[in-house]
Amino acid sequence: MIKKNVIFSYLNILKRQIEKKKYLSFIRKIFNLIFKIFINSIKRKLNFIINLDKQDNTKIYNYSLEKLFNHFNCDKGTILKYNNTIIKTHNYTPYYEKYFKNIKNNKIRILELGSHEGKGLAAFYYFFPKSSLFGANINPFQMRFQSNRIEEIYIDVSSKIILKNFCKYFEDGFDIIIDDASHNLHDILLALPLLFKKLNRGGFYVIEDANQFEVYKNLNPTNETLTPIKILKNIQQKKEFNSQFISADDVKYLRNNIAEYFFEKGDMIVNDHKISDIIFLKKNG
Numbered sequence: 004m005i006k007k008n009v010i011f012s013y014l015n016i017l018k019r020q021i022e023k024k025k026y027l028s029f030i031r032k033i034f035n036l037i038f039k040i041f042i043n044s045i046k047r048k049l050n051f052i053i054n055l056d057k058q059d060n061t062k063i064y065n066y067s068l069e070k071l072f073n074h075f076n077c078d079k080g081t082i083l084k085y086n087n088t089i090i091k092t093h094n095y096t097p098y099y100e101k102y103f104k105n106i107k108n109n110k111i112r113i114l115e116l117g118s119h120e121g122k123g124l125a126a127f128y129y130f131f132p133k134s135s136l137f138g139a140n141i142n143p144f145q146m147r148f149q150s151n152r153i154e155e156i157y158i159d160v161s162s163k164i165i166l167k168n169f170c171k172y173f174e175d176g177f178d179i180i181i182d183d184a185s186h187n188l189h190d191i192l193l194a195l196p197l198l199f200k201k202l203n204r205g206g207f208y209v210i211e212d213a214n215q216f217e218v219y220k221n222l223n224p225t226n227e228t229l230t231p232i233k234i235l236k237n238i239q240q241k242k243e244f245n246s247q248f249i250s251a252d253d254v255k256y257l258r259n260n261i262a263e264y265f266f267e268k269g270d271m272i273v274n275d276h277k278i279s280d281i282i283f284l285k286k287n288g
Contacts, residue, residue: 011157013037052147067096094279106178108132110133111135112179113177114198116198119145141185160187176202177201177202179206180199186222195210195257206285206286207285214230234249239264265284265285266280
């Protein structure tokens, strides 16, 4: 990890413990995080974390995005290998190719919330060969891939304080922001207006698994009926509504700055219910 990102992550993880009033956890993490940072730096130096810049993978640059996702075992593709079992996954490839094919060779900045082990970022490393990639995680020390084009950093999308600190930290904006984080209804709506302001003009904000809480009820503990898709369609159609998770000022900002809305459906099914709705929001140019 870049030194300044390590410092930001360390301080904000501790701030989050104070915000949650978890004082014993705060004390433990003071030392635990230092140990994790040390182990992470050793892994990087010894290449236990795969350095994509040093891989002889010239042919991979010619892979389709679907093949890249599947190659890195990323659930954005069509299949996922788990415990010797093949699982059918989201199949977001047609939509990423549809909306990003014209900019794939541009010098762009991509932020993924919830990048986890970095499988999606590894695929994007090859699909967007001139991109700078940023993986933001609630646990920023789990990435399995590294590169001079990939940065790792902490975020907690359930905290408005941490989200604001994150936005202040980055001076430059992003051309693509992908929310693949908690999939919690509250967190999706909390992050959207704040991070949309960090999106460059003409950029795309993507919300993956936008209806996952319809199956996993813990992702919508207050049983909100105004889902992100319904809220965004109300904004698109200029309908009035009230939501405890998104303010009138946020609605006004989004209404004035979203140029186009695209609502798509992936393929993953859980309990006979498709959980792969994906939203693409294009910012005014």
